[in-house]
Amino acid sequence: MNSSISSDSNKMDKKTSVTIHDIARELKISASTVSRALNDNPRISQATKDKIKALALKLGYQPNTIASNLRTQKTHTIGIVVPLINRHFFSAFISGVEDVAFEAGYNVIISQSKDLLEKEKKIVHSLFSNRVDGLITSLSMQTNEFDHFQLFTNKNIPLVFFDRVAPDLKANKIVIDDFSCGFKATQHLIDQGYKRIAHLAGPTVLNTYHDRMEGYKEALRKNNLAVEDQLIICNRLTRMDGQQAIQQLLALKNPPDAVFCGNDTSALSMIVYLKSQGIRIPEDFGIVGFSNEPFSEVVTPSISTLKQPAQEMGAKAAQMLIHEIENKTTQDYQTITLPSELVVRESSLRNNDTK
Amino acid sequence: MNSSISSDSNKMDKKTSVTIHDIARELKISASTVSRALNDNPRISQATKDKIKALALKLGYQPNTIASNLRTQKTHTIGIVVPLINRHFFSAFISGVEDVAFEAGYNVIISQSKDLLEKEKKIVHSLFSNRVDGLITSLSMQTNEFDHFQLFTNKNIPLVFFDRVAPDLKANKIVIDDFSCGFKATQHLIDQGYKRIAHLAGPTVLNTYHDRMEGYKEALRKNNLAVEDQLIICNRLTRMDGQQAIQQLLALKNPPDAVFCGNDTSALSMIVYLKSQGIRIPEDFGIVGFSNEPFSEVVTPSISTLKQPAQEMGAKAAQMLIHEIENKTTQDYQTITLPSELVVRESSLRNNDTK
DNA sequence: AAAGAAAATGCAATCGATTGCATAATTGCT
DNA sequence: AGCAATTATGCAATCGATTGCATTTTCTTT
Numbered sequence: 001m002n003s004s005i006s007s008d009s010n011k012m013d014k015k016t017s018v019t020i021h022d023i024a025r026e027l028k029i030s031a032s033t034v035s036r037a038l039n040d041n042p043r044i045s046q047a048t049k050d051k052i053k054a055l056a057l058k059l060g061y062q063p064n065t066i067a068s069n070l071r072t073q074k075t076h077t078i079g080i081v082v083p084l085i086n087r088h089f090f091s092a093f094i095s096g097v098e099d100v101a102f103e104a105g106y107n108v109i110i111s112q113s114k115d116l117l118e119k120e121k122k123i124v125h126s127l128f129s130n131r132v133d134g135l136i137t138s139l140s141m142q143t144n145e146f147d148h149f150q151l152f153t154n155k156n157i158p159l160v161f162f163d164r165v166a167p168d169l170k171a172n173k174i175v176i177d178d179f180s181c182g183f184k185a186t187q188h189l190i191d192q193g194y195k196r197i198a199h200l201a202g203p204t205v206l207n208t209y210h211d212r213m214e215g216y217k218e219a220l221r222k223n224n225l226a227v228e229d230q231l232i233i234c235n236r237l238t239r240m241d242g243q244q245a246i247q248q249l250l251a252l253k254n255p256p257d258a259v260f261c262g263n264d265t266s267a268l269s270m271i272v273y274l275k276s277q278g279i280r281i282p283e284d285f286g287i288v289g290f291s292n293e294p295f296s297e298v299v300t301p302s303i304s305t306l307k308q309p310a311q312e313m314g315a316k317a318a319q320m321l322i323h324e325i326e327n328k329t330t331q332d333y334q335t336i337t338l339p340s341e342l343v344v345r346e347s348s349l350r351n352n353d354t355k
Numbered sequence: 356m357n358s359s360i361s362s363d364s365n366k367m368d369k370k371t372s373v374t375i376h377d378i379a380r381e382l383k384i385s386a387s388t389v390s391r392a393l394n395d396n397p398r399i400s401q402a403t404k405d406k407i408k409a410l411a412l413k414l415g416y417q418p419n420t421i422a423s424n425l426r427t428q429k430t431h432t433i434g435i436v437v438p439l440i441n442r443h444f445f446s447a448f449i450s451g452v453e454d455v456a457f458e459a460g461y462n463v464i465i466s467q468s469k470d471l472l473e474k475e476k477k478i479v480h481s482l483f484s485n486r487v488d489g490l491i492t493s494l495s496m497q498t499n500e501f502d503h504f505q506l507f508t509n510k511n512i513p514l515v516f517f518d519r520v521a522p523d524l525k526a527n528k529i530v531i532d533d534f535s536c537g538f539k540a541t542q543h544l545i546d547q548g549y550k551r552i553a554h555l556a557g558p559t560v561l562n563t564y565h566d567r568m569e570g571y572k573e574a575l576r577k578n579n580l581a582v583e584d585q586l587i588i589c590n591r592l593t594r595m596d597g598q599q600a601i602q603q604l605l606a607l608k609n610p611p612d613a614v615f616c617g618n619d620t621s622a623l624s625m626i627v628y629l630k631s632q633g634i635r636i637p638e639d640f641g642i643v644g645f646s647n648e649p650f651s652e653v654v655t656p657s658i659s660t661l662k663q664p665a666q667e668m669g670a671k672a673a674q675m676l677i678h679e680i681e682n683k684t685t686q687d688y689q690t691i692t693l694p695s696e697l698v699v700r701e702s703s704l705r706n707n708d709t710k
Numbered sequence: 711a712a713a714g715a716a717a718a719t720g721c722a723a724t725c726g727a728t729t730g731c732a733t734a735a736t737t738g739c740t
Numbered sequence: 741a742g743c744a745a746t747t748a749t750g751c752a753a754t755c756g757a758t759t760g761c762a763t764t765t766t767c768t769t770t
Binding site: 372374375376386387389390391393394418419420421422423424425426427 | 725726727728729
C-alpha cells in the first residue's frame with residue numbers, strides 16, 4: 001500500500017522491524033532461503049543471494065541477534081567481572097579484552113563486583129542467564145567460596161580467571177609471577193643498600209598479595225636478612241592505609257629504611273608523608289610500589305614499581321577464552337604467566353650503577 | 356533412570372539446561388503456569404508457586420534470558436560506546452553507568468571506538484542487532500556524520516550522548532559547560548597575574564574543545580586582552596603534542612607566560628619540558644589543564660585543572676536513559692549540564708590570596 | 711528425449727519463555 | 741443443591757532466525 005512517502009520513510013517502520021520473513025514474502029521465496037542467502041550459504045545460488053541482499057539493504061534489514069542466539073545457542077558475547085572498572089589495571093585489562101573480542105566478533109558485557117561477594121554472585125548468575133559464551137573474572141576481595149562459578153564449569157562454559165585467582169580452582173588462569181615480583185622488588189632494594197626493608201601487603205587471602213609477600217620474605221632470607229613480623233603490615237592499601245602504615249613503621253624502635261608496597265597508591269601516600277617529614281627519598285628511605293599506575297612515572301620522586309602488562313593480559317585472556325569457546329575440547333586447564341617487569345625509578349635508585 | 360549419582364550430579368546436566376518445560380512436565384502442569392509462578396504472577400496460587408519454586412531450586416533452573424528477550428522484545432541491556440575504555444574519564448563514567456544500571460537490573464555492553472568512525476559505525480550496528488534497550492555514546496574524534504545513529508532514533512530507541520556530543524543532533528545529552536570551564540580557567544590565570552595566555556586545544560570539530568577555546572577567548576576579551584592566533588595551537592593533546600606545542604610557544608618572539616591546556620596529559624608534558632628548561636612553575640609560567648586526571652594531584656607541581664564529574668555523569672546518563680526506556684514517552688530531548696569545578700593547584704597559584 | 715546427477719529451494723520443527731484468550735476448578739450465596 | 745462469581749490453570753500462538761530433511765528445478769549425459 002504505502003509505496004513511496006520517500007521523503008520521510010522513518011515514520012512507517014517504527015512499529016516492527018524488517019525480518020527475513022518480510023524479505024521472503026516480498027520476493028515470494030521462503031524464509032530459509034533468505035536466511036541462508038544472508039549467511040552466504042553455498043546452497044543458495046549467487047543470483048538469489050544478490051537479489052536478497054539487495055532487498056535487505058533497501059529495506060534496511062538488521063538481523064535480530066537475539067533470535068539467532070536463541071536458535072544457535074551462542075551469543076558471541078563474553079562476560080567480564082572485575083572488582084572495579086574505574087581502576088587503571090582493570091580498565092586497561094578490559095580494553096585488551098575488548099580489542100581481541102571485537103576482532104573475533106564478540107561483544108563484551110562488563111560488571112564490577114565492587115569487591116563484594118554477594119554482588120559477584122548476582123553478576124555471575126545474571127551473566128549465566130544471559131548465556132554468555134564465556135566468562136573472564138578477577139575475584140572480589142571477599143570471595144572465599146566458588147560455588148557460583150559451578151554454573152559455568154558444570155556446563156563446560158569456558159572460564160578464565162586473571163590476577164586474583166582461586167589457587168585450588170580447576171580453571172584457566174592468566175597471572176603474573178607475583179612471587180618473583182616480590183622477590184625482585186625486595187632484592188632491588190637490598191642491592192641499593194637498604195638495610196631494613198618492610199613490606200605493606202594487601203589482604204593475603206588473595207593469591208596476588210600472598211605471593212608478593214612470600215617473594216619478599218624469600219629475598220630477605222636469600223640475603224641472610226631477618227624476616228620480622230613487625231616489618232610486615234597488612235591492610236587494604238588505600239591512601240589512608242599507606243599513611244597509617246608508614247607512621248606505624250617509623251614509630252618502631254628500630255624503623256625500616258625502605259618499604260616494598262603492595263600497590264602504587266599506598267607507595268604514593270608513603271612518599272607524600274615521608275616528604276612532609278623531611279625524610280629524603282631515595283637517600284634516606286627507599287620505596288617500591290606495584291602495578292605501575294599512570295601517576296607513578298610522573299610524581300616526584302617517580303615511583304619504582306612492577307609493571308603488569310594489563311592490556312596484554314586482557315588480550316591473552318580473551319584469546320584463550322575465545323579459543324576454548326570455538327574449539328570446545330575438554331582440554332586441561334592452563335595457567336599462563338605473563339612477564340612482569342621491575343621499573344626502577346627515583347624512589348629507590350640510590351646507586352647509579354644499576355645492577 | 357539416573358536417580359541418584361548424587362555425589363557428582365554435574366556430569367548429567369551438561370547437555371541441556373533445565374527449562375520451564377522440564378519443571379512443568381515433572382509437576383504435570385503447563386509451562387505457562389510455571390512461567391507465571393516464577394514471575395510471581397498473581398494469577399497463580401501461592402501453593403503452586405511454592406511447589407514450582409521449590410522444584411526450580413532443586414533442579415538448578417536458570418532462566419534463559421535470551422528466550423525471554425526474544426519474546427518480550429526487551430533485553431535489559433544498555434550499550435556504551437566510548438573512544439577508549441582505558442582512560443580515566445571514560446572508565447569512571449562507565450563505572451557510574453554500571454552502578455545505576457545494575458541497581459535497575461540492566462546489563463552493560465561496552466565497546467571502544469578507538470576514535471575511529473568506521474569502528475564506531477560497526478559497533479553501533481552490532482549493538483542495534485543485539486537489541487540493546489538504549490545506547491550511551493561519546494563520539495569518536497573522526498565522527499562527522501551521524502547516519503548510523505538513525506538506527507536508534509528511527510525506532511525511538513533511547514539514546515544519550517555525553518561529553519563529545521553532536522551539537523545539531525536531536526538527542527539527549529549529558530555535558531559539562533566547557534565554555535564556562537574555558538572561561539574560568541583563563542580568568543583564573545589572569546587573576547594570578549599572567550599577562551600572555553596561550554591555549555592548547557584539541558580537535559575543534561569536537562564541541563568540547565571548541566567550547567573550551569571559545570571560553571578562553573571570551574575571558575581574554577572581557578579582560579581587554581588580545582586574542583592572538585599564534586597563541587592558539589590545535590592538536591591531539593598527546594604528551595608529544597604538548598611538548599611540541601610548548602616548544603613552539605616558547606620560540607615566539609613574544610612568548611606567553613601561561614597556557615591553558617585542553618587536557619592534563621598535555622599540561623603534564625609541558626610541565627616536564629618547562630622544568631627541564633629551568634623555567635619555574637608557577638613563578639615564571641602558569642599552567643592549567645583539564646579533566647583532573649589522577650596524576651594531576653600528585654605531580655610536582657600539582658596541576659590546576661577542571662574537574663569533570665565523570666562518575667556522576669555516567670550515573671546521570673544511565674538514569675536518564677533508563678527512565679526513557681521505561682517511560683517511553685515522546686518527550687523532548689534534554690541536555691543536562693553537570694557542574695564542573697576549577698581545582699586550583701600549584702601549577703597556577705602565584706598569589707596566595709586565592710580568588 | 712529420458713533418466714540420472716547435481717544444484718537450488720522449501721517445509722516445518724526448533725530454541726525457551728511469554729501471554730491473550732479460553733477453560734476448568736473452586737468458592738460463595740441463596 | 742444449583743448457579744453465578746471468582747480463582748486457578750491450560751492452549752496455542754508468538755518472538756525471528758536456523759537447519760535437517762525433503763522436494764523441486766536445472767543440468768548432464770547417453
